Amino acid sequence: MTQASLHLGAANPYALSSFLQASDACPIIASEDICDDRGVKLWARNQPVSHELQQRLLDRKLRQPLEACLRAPDGVNSTDLVTAAHRLFDQSGALSHALRPWADELVAEVARLPLHPVVQLLLTALRNSRTEAFEHAIVTMTLTGAVYLHAGSDRYELRMAMLAGLVHDVGELYVDPALLAPEHALTPAGFRHTVIHPRIAEMLLTRLTDHPVALSRAVGEHHERGNGMGYPLRARHLSWLGCRLSAMDTLAGVLSGGQDNAWEHGSLALRLIPGEFDAVAISFTSQVARRMRGHMPNSTAVDAGATWERSQQLAAHIAGCTHAAERLAQASAPGRVQDNARQAAMLLTQLTQAGHELGVWAPRELLGQELTELHVANQEIQFRLRAIQRITTWLDVGLLPHEDQALAQLWVGAAPTHGPEVPEPADASQAPTAVHALS
Incomplete structure (x- = not known):
């Protein structure tokens, strides 16, 4: 991983490329003069980003983090998120069918989510440069909201949980996209590059937004596990929101596979190892899985x-x-x-x-x-x-x-040498469970 990935004093090349790509569909402008650490102006206020800016930022330390100096005034907003949520619930499939009891409440809360300008910028870049990651964010947002409705949480906790689900993967903008491609074979070096993305997202939210510290912490924990089988910190003592976000991120990955028995699969994934995931999230998933039996096509026969x-x-x-x-x-x-x-x-x-x-x-x-x-x-x-x-x-x-x-x-021989090989998950950077754990 480049040092730029870890320090806000320099522009991350992958994030900058995403901002430039997104600017083709949605203007992204400088909200203030962009200056280097010695005060030299590199880009003027109100000027749209371009590849010329990319050249000027090469190997330059900045006085202010780039993300704090850019805005996407016509970028992702509440209306866009409501439209995306409606689109999700209007689909036919295991996810939309299962969440319909909460659909109206969830859509109403989506419209009330507070979007800090930096978050709006990051979501706009995610939507326009990494479409699948943005769709995953919408799914995780709705699942996290549903589990909080299931738990009877108050509106503040519900909105914070949904916002955490929405922004949990913005750190992927700072990772080489080639390493996240489904066809990429993950190496130790590639793994070490990708696994830092939760901490990058936590750092961005903590330093550049006014969102609650609890939200930032949960985003940083979304790949940690209660039994220590997570990353990047291998933490065992997680916040409540971090525990549930971790579980719903995992479930979202399972459901994205489109399997006939997706909810049964998700239920098993969360309860496989006691203590790995949050009990409330397991209860929610198990109840939905039982309700979904008989409503979806039969599973494919196995040998x-x-x-x-x-x-x-x-x-x-x-x-x-x-x-x-x-x-x-x-x-x-x-x-x-x-x-x-x-x-x-x-x-x-x-x-x-x-x-x-x-x-x-x-x-x-x-x-x-x-x-x-x-x-x-x-x-x-x-x-x-x-x-x-x-x-x-x-x-x-x-x-x-x-x-x-x-x-x-x-x-040696970490995969058994006989029998059919289980394929890598759709996102090879996600490991502990079938399609989810190392994104």
């Missing part, structure tokens, strides 16, 4: 033999990785290696226990007809396994080459 064999391969592979992690944690290895190995062993043990509680590792004759859930569980466990690998070996930038190599040995 019984291949599904059971896949679960056994996963069990054996996880057991091998756990044993290797426990040995490395007790070996005379550097402290950082031991710490990462110890965390890997703990998370793998949680994953194994989750499989036992779901009956994933049960003898074949005891499975009965629950093969669809077993198939989904296999997918989720495979992605969690991949997530644990990334978090415990790729996240620590301080590892020396020989330390990195020692940890990598835990994951």
